[in-house]
Amino acid sequence: MPAQRAPLPSGVRRRRLVLGLVGCLLALAAVLVLSLMVGANALPPSDVWHALWHYSPDDQASLIVVNSRLPRTLVGLLAGVALGLAGTVMQGLTRNPLADPGLLGVNAGASLAVVLGIAVFGVTSAAGYVPFAFVGAALASVAVYSVASLGREGATPVKLALAGAAVSAALGSLVTAVLLTDAQALDQLRFWEVGALAGRDMDVVRQVAVPIAVGAVVALALGRALNGLALGEDVARALGQRIGLVRVVAAVAIVLLCGSATAAAGPIAFVGLIVPHAARRVVGTDYRWILVFSAVFAPTLLVACDVIGRVVAYPGELQVGIVTAVVGAPLFIALVRRRGGVSL
Amino acid sequence: MSRVRATRVARRARSVRVAVVLAVLLVLACATSLCLGDAGLSPADVARTLVGQGDALTDFVVFDLSLPRLLTAVLVGACLALSGAIFQSVVRNPLASPDIVGITASASAAGVIGIVLLGLSGLVLSGFVLAGTVCAAVVIYLLAWRSGLSGYRFVLVGIGVAAIASAVVSYVLTRSSLTDSRDALVWLTGSLNGATSEKLAVLALGAAVLVPLALAQAGALEQLELGDDTAAALGTRVERGRALAVLTGVALAAIAVAAAGPIVFVALCCGQIARRLVRSGAPALVASALVGALLLVVADDLAQYAVPGTDYPVGVVTGIVGAPYLLWLLTRTNRAGQGG
Numbered sequence: 001m002p003a004q005r006a007p008l009p010s011g012v013r014r015r016r017l018v019l020g021l022v023g024c025l026l027a028l029a030a031v032l033v034l035s036l037m038v039g040a041n042a043l044p045p046s047d048v049w050h051a052l053w054h055y056s057p058d059d060q061a062s063l064i065v066v067n068s069r070l071p072r073t074l075v076g077l078l079a080g081v082a083l084g085l086a087g088t089v090m091q092g093l094t095r096n097p098l099a100d101p102g103l104l105g106v107n108a109g110a111s112l113a114v115v116l117g118i119a120v121f122g123v124t125s126a127a128g129y130v131p132f133a134f135v136g137a138a139l140a141s142v143a144v145y146s147v148a149s150l151g152r153e154g155a156t157p158v159k160l161a162l163a164g165a166a167v168s169a170a171l172g173s174l175v176t177a178v179l180l181t182d183a184q185a186l187d188q189l190r191f192w193e194v195g196a197l198a199g200r201d202m203d204v205v206r207q208v209a210v211p212i213a214v215g216a217v218v219a220l221a222l223g224r225a226l227n228g229l230a231l232g233e234d235v236a237r238a239l240g241q242r243i244g245l246v247r248v249v250a251a252v253a254i255v256l257l258c259g260s261a262t263a264a265a266g267p268i269a270f271v272g273l274i275v276p277h278a279a280r281r282v283v284g285t286d287y288r289w290i291l292v293f294s295a296v297f298a299p300t301l302l303v304a305c306d307v308i309g310r311v312v313a314y315p316g317e318l319q320v321g322i323v324t325a326v327v328g329a330p331l332f333i334a335l336v337r338r339r340g341g342v343s344l
Numbered sequence: 345m346s347r348v349r350a351t352r353v354a355r356r357a358r359s360v361r362v363a364v365v366l367a368v369l370l371v372l373a374c375a376t377s378l379c380l381g382d383a384g385l386s387p388a389d390v391a392r393t394l395v396g397q398g399d400a401l402t403d404f405v406v407f408d409l410s411l412p413r414l415l416t417a418v419l420v421g422a423c424l425a426l427s428g429a430i431f432q433s434v435v436r437n438p439l440a441s442p443d444i445v446g447i448t449a450s451a452s453a454a455g456v457i458g459i460v461l462l463g464l465s466g467l468v469l470s471g472f473v474l475a476g477t478v479c480a481a482v483v484i485y486l487l488a489w490r491s492g493l494s495g496y497r498f499v500l501v502g503i504g505v506a507a508i509a510s511a512v513v514s515y516v517l518t519r520s521s522l523t524d525s526r527d528a529l530v531w532l533t534g535s536l537n538g539a540t541s542e543k544l545a546v547l548a549l550g551a552a553v554l555v556p557l558a559l560a561q562a563g564a565l566e567q568l569e570l571g572d573d574t575a576a577a578l579g580t581r582v583e584r585g586r587a588l589a590v591l592t593g594v595a596l597a598a599i600a601v602a603a604a605g606p607i608v609f610v611a612l613c614c615g616q617i618a619r620r621l622v623r624s625g626a627p628a629l630v631a632s633a634l635v636g637a638l639l640l641v642v643a644d645d646l647a648q649y650a651v652p653g654t655d656y657p658v659g660v661v662t663g664i665v666g667a668p669y670l671l672w673l674l675t676r677t678n679r680a681g682q683g684g
Binding site: 096097098099147148150158159162165166169170171172174177179180181186187193269273274277318319321322323324325326328329330332333336 | 437487488497499501505507508515526530608609613656657659660666668670676
């Protein structure tokens with residue numbers, strides 16, 4: 001384990017971290033239950049419980065919980081886990097604290113594919129966007145990664161970050177060009193681009209569950225490798241790591257995770273960027289713990305923000321992408337101010 | 345010692361060469377830009393008009409239509425590029441640019457509120473955006489101030505503010521009518537269609553103060569890039585130098601965005617392109633400004649004339665023109681410290 005800020009005996013540290021993790025998991029569970037209860041039509045826990053186990057199409061509570069709130073809660077959970085892990089892996093891979101999971105071109109590729117889906121193929125539903133978004137995300141990240149890998153020393157962090165920013169900018173330009181000429185696409189995309197969990201059904205959950213599960217397992221297994229990379233490439237190589245392999249595996253995990261999350265919920269900015277910073281504040285520099293805590297913090301933040309979005313604009317809703325920024329940003333700024341400098 | 349001096353001389357010679365080539369290209373691009381256009385003026389007509397020998401028609405076309413737009417493009421490009429180069433240098437991070445630290449995003453939020461909720465346009469809109477951006481920058485600055493200004497804290501606080509600002513933009517866009525959100529989208533992309541001599545005058549005034557101020561900081565920035573301790577040892581007053589650099593960067597971005605809207609990517613890519621052209625680890629401010637101006641002039645020509653009948657906002661084209669060039673440079677450079 002690398003040196004920590006406060007040198008505690010490792011047994012004590014581990015016990016504290018495990019306790020903290022249990023606390024965070026309880027918070028996540030509470031938020032998930034709240035998400036099933038709260039909405040334009042608030043339901044007590046007993047009704048939710050009954051509706052989950054005794055579904056009947058005639059019962060209004062049952063319809064609300066099973067057809068509307070359960071899918072959006074699950075999408076929030078999955079997308080949150082995916083964004084938290086993808087953000088951590090991206091920042092570790094590029095050794096850049098400003099890196100965001102969308103930087104690999106994922107969000108821009110997904111947006112362009114969705115726009116084309118709307119403008120050319122006439123797609124209109126959230127479930128219909130998923131395959132387009134996923135393919136677009138994958139193609140864009142392959143392009144970014146290939147460009148960054150050209151040249152003698154391979155995909156270095158700076159080249160990866162810059163190539164990602166450049167490809168995102170180019171794709172973003174194309175998206176705007178399409179939107180300016182196609183009013184109907186603009187009308188649909190402005191709602192997709194905010195990032196929202198509302199209106200997702202179980203089809204969306206089924207489409208993204210497997211890629212997110214696979215991506216999450218791969219990402220969690222990368223902790224030791226990211227610890228090595230954090231020490232610098234030469235040290236990592238001296239420790240016996242195969243840097244090229246680690247980079248490719250990490251990139252695959254990011255595409256699976258961030259591509260699925262974006263496909264399911266739209267390009268939700270900010271969660272993947274700040275959650276790793278928050279986790280790093282809590283657990284120190286060990287990526288094995290940062291990954292685990294990010295995977296719990298992010299869905300808690302996302303689902304909690306979705307619940308808040310349903311309460312503040314009652315009886316309407318605020319999209320989750322807006323609430324995450326308005327709630328998350330002040331928290332983040334407070335965190336940045338509280339402890340001195342930030343480093344990776 | 346002599347080898348150090350030889351390297352330094354070679355580096356300076358290269359940056360002068362690069363600057364000269366870029367300046368020549370910029371002049372050529374400007375000339376081409378003046379000769380294009382629906383009025384169909386010949387290069388001779390344009391030249392005659394510029395030296396004061398034109399007739400009423402060519403005077404109108406050149407001085408009232410083409411030139412304000414062209415000069416706005418040059419100044420906006422240069423200001424954005426300088427701002428980006430300064431931020432990347434202060435934060436020592438190639439991803440840092442006014443787009444990321446919340447300046448552009450705050451401007452976008454101010455612009456969208458101005459267009460959709462208040463129904464502003466023209467010079468009033470520019471003033472509103474300028475005021476909004478400066479307010480946001482002051483907020484970021486105050487929030488990031490904690491017995492001194494750390495570049496990193498500034499950026500991270502900026503990211504937080506940027507997130508709130510983009511949430512405001514998204515919210516207003518989902519709440520507005522489709523026509524309003526189309527107008528807002530054009531402005532958000534960054535466009536020179538609304539360039540006028542009045543806006544140009546404000547921009548030129550700001551640039552006349554800020555550009556020399558920025559260029560004068562080249563030495564201090566180069567030392568700051570070595571790290572705080574080394575810079576302090578070399579005699580730089582680290583805190584003051586950094587605060588001045590950040591303020592200059594914010595102001596440059598603010599006047600550019602007020603004039604033409606938040607054109608993305610110029611600030612991010614020009615500093616990086618300039619560094620790779622000059623082949624030095626140090627911030628190449630003059631080259632950055634020239635690259636920015638050149639990129640925006642070329643992009644605006646393409647935006648106006650590439651697709652006949654459609655006047656795209658210039659921000660659509662900057663990404664398409666700038667990104668491939670930056671990518672090509674990235675794949676070509678393979679010495680550590682250049683390609684990264």
